[in-house]
Amino acid sequence: MSEHLLDVSGLTLDLKVGRDYKPIILGTSWWVDRGEALALVGESGSGKSLSARSVIRLLPPTARLGGDVVFDGVSMLSVPPAQLRAIRASRIAMIFQDPRAYINPIHTVADFLCEGLVRTRGVSRSDARRLAVDRLHDVGIRDADRRLQQLPHELSGGLLQRVMIAAALMAEPTLLLADEPTTALDVTTQEEVMAILDDLRTERGLAMVFITHDLDLATAVCDRLVVMQAGRVVETLGAAEIYTAARDAYTRSLVEARAGFDLPDTNREGVR
Amino acid sequence: MSDVILSAEGLVKAFSVKRLGAGGRESFLAVDTVGFTLHRGGALAIVGESGSGKSTCARMIVGLERATAGTLVVEGRDWNMTRRLSTAERRRRGGVVQMVFQDPYQSLDPRQRAGDCIDEALRLHTALSPVARRARVAELFGQVRLDPGIGQAYPKTLSGGQRQRVAIARALAAEPRILILDEAVSALDVSIQRDVLAVLSGIRADTGVSFLFISHDLPVVRSLCDDVVVLRNGTVVEAGRVQAVLDDPQNDYTRRLIDSVPRRGWKPRRRAA
Numbered sequence: 009m010s011e012h013l014l015d016v017s018g019l020t021l022d023l024k025v026g027r028d029y030k031p032i033i034l035g036t037s038w039w040v041d042r043g044e045a046l047a048l049v050g051e052s053g054s055g056k057s058l059s060a061r062s063v064i065r066l067l068p069p070t071a072r073l074g075g076d077v078v079f080d081g082v083s084m085l086s087v088p089p090a091q092l093r094a095i096r097a098s099r100i101a102m103i104f105q106d107p108r109a110y111i112n113p114i115h116t117v118a119d120f121l122c123e124g125l126v127r128t129r130g131v132s133r134s135d136a137r138r139l140a141v142d143r144l145h146d147v148g149i150r151d152a153d154r155r156l157q158q159l160p161h162e163l164s165g166g167l168l169q170r171v172m173i174a175a176a177l178m179a180e181p182t183l184l185l186a187d188e189p190t191t192a193l194d195v196t197t198q199e200e201v202m203a204i205l206d207d208l209r210t211e212r213g214l215a216m217v218f219i220t221h222d223l224d225l226a227t228a229v230c231d232r233l234v235v236m237q238a239g240r241v242v243e244t245l246g247a248a249e250i251y252t253a254a255r256d257a258y259t260r261s262l263v264e265a266r267a268g269f270d271l272p273d274t275n276r277e278g279v280r
Numbered sequence: 281m282s283d284v285i286l287s288a289e290g291l292v293k294a295f296s297v298k299r300l301g302a303g304g305r306e307s308f309l310a311v312d313t314v315g316f317t318l319h320r321g322g323a324l325a326i327v328g329e330s331g332s333g334k335s336t337c338a339r340m341i342v343g344l345e346r347a348t349a350g351t352l353v354v355e356g357r358d359w360n361m362t363r364r365l366s367t368a369e370r371r372r373r374g375g376v377v378q379m380v381f382q383d384p385y386q387s388l389d390p391r392q393r394a395g396d397c398i399d400e401a402l403r404l405h406t407a408l409s410p411v412a413r414r415a416r417v418a419e420l421f422g423q424v425r426l427d428p429g430i431g432q433a434y435p436k437t438l439s440g441g442q443r444q445r446v447a448i449a450r451a452l453a454a455e456p457r458i459l460i461l462d463e464a465v466s467a468l469d470v471s472i473q474r475d476v477l478a479v480l481s482g483i484r485a486d487t488g489v490s491f492l493f494i495s496h497d498l499p500v501v502r503s504l505c506d507d508v509v510v511l512r513n514g515t516v517v518e519a520g521r522v523q524a525v526l527d528d529p530q531n532d533y534t535r536r537l538i539d540s541v542p543r544r545g546w547k548p549r550r551r552a553a
Contacts (some may be wrong), residue, residue, distance in 0.1 A: 051470070051472075052440070052469055165330070194329035195329070195496065195498075195537065196329065196536055197329075198542075198548075199548045200548075200551060202548035203548035203549050203550040206547075206548055207550065221469065221470065223470075224542040224544065225542040227544070228542050228546045228547055229547075229548065251544055261471060262470060265471050265474045266499060
């Protein structure tokens with residue numbers, strides 16, 4: 009029925025807290041088309057991260073999901089475990105805020121990048137390694153051969169985040185879920201990483217769900233924005249409309265929270 | 281113009297680190313000959329990215345790190361930064377300079393009620409009677425725009441914004457002349473950040489306290505501070521009035537820093553890595 013790559017409709021999520029279930033997402037609907045970048049924006053506790061995690065069911069075992077999430081014709085909430093794993097392995101990739109928490113510290117960058125392809129696709133180690141070098145080049149890492157031999161603690165946060173993006177791209181996914189991938193980075197590194205994601209997206213027609221609390225950043229890199237507050241979607245609008253056509257009071261308050269801090273429009277041509 | 285309340289000159293902090301590759305240790309200069317001046321009632325921002333040395337500067341001033349070299353003059357008195365300080369000297373300095381940290385989840389004692397935590401600071405830094413302290417706690421809660429009922433609460437029941445206000449109230453309890461804010465609003469949601477910044481501006485206007493504001497966030501610096509020092513890899517690359525530096529940066533790195541901030545009409549660009 010649905011033509012969208014990802015169609016989330018009436019999604020609910022309850023998490024077990026002590027003996028009770030606490031409602032976290034209260035019936036949200038949103039969608040992403042092929043090659044499109046959608047931002048889920050909101051403050052802490054709005055449910056934006058858990059919305060993305062719900063798509064691939066990366067949740068505590070006791071979590072209760074309702075509504076539906078359809079990815080390329082497949083209902084993600086009822087898909088059998090083996091197929092879910094296959095989709096996670098090759099179709100939908102996710103990257104996180106803190107790469108150090110997701111990358112095994114005792115394995116080399118090469119192991120981290122190649123493991124998925126070698127284990128789930130039967131790709132040979134040497135082919136996987138060649139691909140890894142290409143992906144590292146894609147994310148702007150030049151001395152890829154040296155980096156492959158390094159351990160995570162030998163890399164800076166910015167480099168490690170690029171490694172995580174490279175890993176997410178190894179299987180050539182159709183959809184990338186990016187959960188605050190630049191929040192822990194310095195602004196100059198953030199710009200670099202966002203530019204890389206932007207380029208990769210356009211070159212590969214990759215669809216992206218970009219989770220962020222930074223409205224300005226979301227507007228700069230996404231086509232549409234879904235604004236969330238306390239488990240609900242308060243407004244969905246085109247990136248270009250955010251500064252002028254936001255109707256919801258909460259959306260406007262987010263826009264205005266940073267207003268008056270504005271930096272001048274610098275002459276970007278002056279910087280090389 | 282206002283007179284100088286704090287001036288730092290030639291600040292150096294060397295850390296001993298493991299030598300990469302070869303064995304042994306080497307000295308790493310986290311802060312390399314840094315100087316700045318804070319005016320009475322003023323607000324000076326020290327900005328920079330991770331590893332620029334901005335937090336180390338703040339920590340040396342309050343005595344959390346011993347400086348390798350440098351002079352610090354506060355209210356006309358020379359504050360030795362390279363020697364170990366006695367408890368009495370530490371407390372005396374604490375009456376002049378107080379600090380608020382980034383993470384309000386780590387800077388409050390989880391076993392202490394919010395009101396008790398401020399009361400403790402009052403006991404250490406003032407000679408107020410118990411009755412007067414109670415009144416002062418209420419007054420400080422008002423200053424940071426917190427409901428007095430929160431005095432009975434433990435930190436775990438408070439939001440990040442509420443905790444940060446408690447941390448600010450605790451710092452103000454000592455009636456410091458200088459408040460050092462080390463990324464004090466960086467971990468807060470934008471709506472909360474705006475409220476806490478309004479609280480800070482109000483406090484500065486009401487009490488005349490001077491701010492040393494350590495931050496990576498240029499828009500926030502613009503909204504709160506008068507002067508700015510830009511640090512990179514432990515050295516000052518540019519310094520001046522906030523407006524002048526942000527509107528017309530002279531240094532390439534400062535310009536890059538400003539250009540990297542997402543804003544209306546901004547697009548990320550790749551640079552040579």
